[in-house]
Amino acid sequence: MTNFTLSCPIPIDQYPNVLLAHGGGGKLMQQLLERMFLPTFGAAKSIPHDSAVLTLPRDKIAFTTDSYVINPLFFPGGDIGSLAIHGTVNDLAMSGARPLYLSVGFILEEGLPMETLWRIVQSMQQAAENAKVQIITGDTKVVDRGKGDGIFINTAGVGIVEHDLVIAPQTVQPGDIILLNGDLGRHGIAIMAVREGLEFETTIESDSAPLASVVLELIEAGVKIHCLRDLTRGGLSSTLNEIATSAKVTIHIDENVIPVREDVQGACEILGFDPLYVANEGRFVAFVPQESVDKALDILRSHDQQACIIGQVTGTSQAKMGLVTVQSKIGASRILDMLSGEQLPRIC
Secondary structure, three states, X not given: OOOOOOOOOOOOOOOOEOOHHHHOOOHHHHHHHHHHHHHHOOOOOOOOOOOOOOOOOOOOEEEEEEEEOOOOXXXXXXXHHHHHHHHHHHHHHOOOOEEEEEEEEEEEEOOOEHHHHHHHHHHHHHHHHHHOOEEEEEEEEEEOOOOOOOEEEEEEEEEEOOOOOOOOHHHOOOOOEEEEOOOOOHHHHHHHHHHHOOOOOOOOOOOOOOOHHHHHHHHHOOOXXXXXXXXXXXXXXXXXXXXXXXXXXXXXXEHHHOOOOHHHHHHHHHHOOOHHHOOOOOOEEEXXXXXXXXXXXXXXXXXXXXXXXXXXXXXXXXXXXXXXXXXXXXXXXXXXXXXXXXXXXXXX
């Protein structure tokens, strides 16, 4: 594993902050590329060009893109850099793909401290190394002071699909069992605590993590996965509603079995949030047929003991939209609607 240092490779005494000239195509931009980005991402020996040429081992690939505008840039359990890597890797994993290559686009605000940028760049490389992906191409732009909120990051990812499964909402069937890979709500509450200066008895850390390895383990073990979805913006509720609508099915879950840490539950009660709607960055649901449940659950629990069965696809929906219901903690059944907006903006 690569050893990292917090000593910034661009002399702070010369350029302690990002300047507009760092995105202008001249010497300062070249310095930023050659001293910070290319060596950190392992591309120092490559020939600078407008695109990277890849030789893929298979014809079937997955491709995704995402942008990250999170506030604050650093939070317990991660930062905008590691989050950008994890989020893109996880989007590929939800298609059952093995992530291989990423691109990174930086939009930097004039005045961003170079040390801040260096910390983020190092974090991205460490996250990429842990997720077994390579950052192979990218772009940098600098905007006027006050126009960029420090740093925005855009990523795109390519992965290979090495199986014949169709992992998508349209494959979901009545009778499918819904599995969850761990506890809910930590990412959203971790962001909110830092953003609003809230202090709890314990520090709530984000669950941000790459998910490709556990997904590939499920596939390699022969689990017949019908659908996967990570629980980011809108949390579990929005995810299930999106799948129910796409597949035109009815879904029923049991709130009593869904794991939520006590400190997260307490924070949600104080802030007026429902954990079922709070964003996560290391959690996903898997829709699998009954015969694959035991094997899938054993694999998920080898990564996180809180993995569990949370519900089932109960039938097809006669309405244009699907339907999700939840058995509440008081025993009543209610409709689990999708949010009309966002509980927590700027969480990724």
